[in-house]
Amino acid sequence: MHRDQSPLRARSTPEHLPPLVLAVDRMLDEFTRLPARAEFRFDPAMPAVITVEFLAERGPGLVWRFGRELLHRGLTTMSGCGDVRMWPAQPDERPTSWLLLETPELEALFELPTGPLAAWLDAGYRIAPAETELDGLDWDGFLRNLADHPDPLSE
Numbered sequence: 001m002h003r004d005q006s007p008l009r010a011r012s013t014p015e016h017l018p019p020l021v022l023a024v025d026r027m028l029d030e031f032t033r034l035p036a037r038a039e040f041r042f043d044p045a046m047p048a049v050i051t052v053e054f055l056a057e058r059g060p061g062l063v064w065r066f067g068r069e070l071l072h073r074g075l076t077t078m079s080g081c082g083d084v085r086m087w088p089a090q091p092d093e094r095p096t097s098w099l100l101l102e103t104p105e106l107e108a109l110f111e112l113p114t115g116p117l118a119a120w121l122d123a124g125y126r127i128a129p130a131e132t133e134l135d136g137l138d139w140d141g142f143l144r145n146l147a148d149h150p151d152p153l154s155e
Helices: 068-074 115-129 141-149
Strands: 020-027 033-043 049-055 062-067 080-081 084-088 096-102 107-113
Touching: 020 115, 033 096, 033 107, 033 115, 049 068, 068 080, 068 084, 068 107, 068 115, 107 115
Parallel strands: none
Antiparallel strands: 020 033, 020 107, 033 049, 049 062, 080 084, 084 096, 096 107
């Protein structure tokens, strides 16, 4: 099984939240900002995960998947650990948050405007409240498949 083909299946819902496109800044160093755009997508079938594509002027975009809770908490306090961390920036003329992405090959720090992101995340929580994020998942099927195929990357 390919690692992106999870046997976990979520409920389907007719509600839709349009993508949010934000103007963000990638911090190249302490004083140099590179303007960029980030497109946030919410899938009501998998509400715990937010897909973000950082769109480059030239070349392919960079796609990351974040826990919705990580983004929501990162608007007001330090959130995340390891590869992804988010926290509020020092307040100035507009409220923003820092989003740090790290891998062995990449480190990128983005400054995101918190107002539009908070409103968009709140709309997603109205569609699928936090306490319902795991409703409808087929845990038995997932565990059976895991027992049958303990190394999903070997297929």
